Structures are given as structure tokens and as C-alpha cells.
Amino acid sequence: MSRLKVVPIRSREIAKNRLIRAVGRVLAREGFARLGVSAVAREAGLDRSLVYRYFGGLKALVAAYGQSAGFWPTAEELLAGEGERIRGLGPGRLMGLFFRRYLEAILRRPETLDILAWEAVERNDLTRGLEAVRAKTALEFFEHLEEDPPAGVDLTALVLILYAAANFLAVRSRLLGHLGGVDLASDEGWERVKATMDLILDKTLG
Numbered sequence: 294m295s296r297l298k299v300v301p302i303r304s305r306e307i308a309k310n311r312l313i314r315a316v317g318r319v320l321a322r323e324g325f326a327r328l329g330v331s332a333v334a335r336e337a338g339l340d341r342s343l344v345y346r347y348f349g350g351l352k353a354l355v356a357a358y359g360q361s362a363g364f365w366p367t368a369e370e371l372l373a374g375e376g377e378r379i380r381g382l383g384p385g386r387l388m389g390l391f392f393r394r395y396l397e398a399i400l401r402r403p404e405t406l407d408i409l410a411w412e413a414v415e416r417n418d419l420t421r422g423l424e425a426v427r428a429k430t431a432l433e434f435f436e437h438l439e440e441d442p443p444a445g446v447d448l449t450a451l452v453l454i455l456y457a458a459a460n461f462l463a464v465r466s467r468l469l470g471h472l473g474g475v476d477l478a479s480d481e482g483w484e485r486v487k488a489t490m491d492l493i494l495d496k497t498l499g
Contacts (some may be wrong), residue, residue: 319333366395
């Protein structure tokens with residue numbers, strides 16, 4: 294009589310982590326349209342049945358990758374243990390700090406930048422799942438904003454514009470060293486970008 298094979302917990306976690314990391318590599322290299330269970334399993338060097346056994350399918354596996362620290366910075370990473378100090382900042386300074394740390398965090402994640410580039414030309418249920426993760430980080434950080442923005446300021450639109458600018462510049466920096474006269478391959482160039490974002494926020498929010 295055959296007996297069920299018990300997979301050690303440690304081995305299961307190793308396999309799950311290999312599949313999660315493999316999703317990121319395939320997405321960065323091939324994009325969403327060519328992402329599939331077989332491609333991920335092959336990248337991980339594992340049997341495709343494990344995708345279904347551990348995640349139930351590709352969508353949940355991509356969601357697990359989206360929630361991993363390797364893909365996207367958490368609010369905790371951006372707060373860097375300074376939640377109480379940050380809570381006392383005014384809107385302009387708090388948001389300036391967010392965009393500075395956000396830029397630094399995504400620039401440390403070249404795989405993520407490649408995936409963002411694919412998202413610009415592909416959109417489906419998988420990309421929408423990753424978008425939800427990103428929105429969560431920003432919302433959790435901005436919970437530390439205690440002061441209201443000045444009357445007449447559309448804070449949602451302001452965040453959208455700066456967020457889009459940060460993502461665009463970070464993604465383009467993977468292909469271009471210079472853009473519009475700014476050296477995006479140097480710390481000095483990025484400091485110019487961050488200082489200008491600070492200025493916009495200071496003039497708009499005070």
C-alpha cells in the first residue's frame with residue numbers, strides 16, 4: 294500500500310521562495326504576455342505542479358511576488374523606524390521625505406524597474422494585482438500625515454503627478470544615462486531630481 298510523501302516544511306518554503314523569485318526574473322525579462330506556469334517552473338528548476346500545489350495558480354503566485362520585499366518597498370522600509378518623528382512633519386516635508394525614500398528604494402530594485410516598463414505596454418489581471426500592492430505602501434505611509442493640505446490643493450493629483458514622474462525617470466534611467474540634461478547615472482543627478490520635488494512640494498504645500 295502506497296503512502297503519501299510528506300514534504301518537509303523547510304523544503305516547501307525553499308521551493309515557494311524559488312518560484313516567487315523566478316516570477317520576478319521572468320517578468321523582468323519577458324513581460325506579462327509571455328508569463329506562464331511552465332516558464333516560471335522552468336526558471337525555478339522545479340516541476341510546474343508545485344505552482345498549483347503551493348499557490349493554487351499563476352495569479353496567486355504573482356500576488357505573492359508582489360508582496361515580497363524584493364519587488365516593492367513596504368511602508369516600514371520607507372519609514373525606517375521614524376514613524377513618530379515623521380508624524381510631526383508638515384505635509385510638504387513629509388511628502389518630500391516619502392518621494393526621496395521611494396525613489397531610492399525603487400532604484401535599488403532594477404528588476405522592479407524592468408517590470409514597470411512592461412506594465413506601460415501591457416495591462417491585465419496580473420498587472421492590476423501588482424498595482425494594488427503599490428497603492429497600499431503609499432497609503433500606509435501617508436497615514437502619518439496629520440495636517441491637512443492648504444485649501445485649493447488637489448493632494449491626490451499632486452501625488453499622482455510626482456509618482457508618475459518618479460517612476461518614469463527611474464525606468465528610463467535603465468536605458469538612458471542622461472535625460473533632459475540631467476545625469477541619471479549619478480547621485481548628483483538624482484539629487485537634482487529630489488531637490489526639485491522638494492521645491493514643488495514646499496511651494497505647493499508649505
